[in-house]
Amino acid sequence: MTSQPHKDAYGRGKDLSETYNPGLEDALRARYDALLPGMARSMVEVPWGHFYSRGVLDDKTRFLATIAGLTAMGGQTRPQLKVHVGSARRAGASREEIAEVIFQMAMYGGFPSAINALNAAIEVFEDEKGKDD
Helix, strand or coil: CCCCCCCCHHHHHHHHHHHHCCCHHHHHHHHHCCCCCCHHHHHHHHHHHHHHCCCCCCHHHHHHHHHHHHHHHCHHHHHHHHHHHHHHHHCCCCHHHHHHHHHHCHHHHCHHHHHHHHHHHHHHHHHHHHHHC
């Protein structure tokens, strides 16, 4: 996706997050905004509106890079990994591409981190199968 300078960061982030994760802002708002008002909007505006919508990289590449970073960070990123594996799939990444990116990160985050990430990806892939039935 190319940057849309005519839209503010929140507008770009909202469009992009709804493309790959419909209902994300509503889910974040329901979970966190009572405790931390505005967090849901910030999560749409900052990562989605300022980073994911920059252009230069296509969406698939950007999601694969995100998966790589989250994998190297370790098992504590499992929930975010699952979200971004799903986004990468919706952006056209194959299961094999995702698995290869995760495996590559064993060199940087260690094999335990890669195994944890592969397990998270497998859960996403299994959920996809259930939706095809």
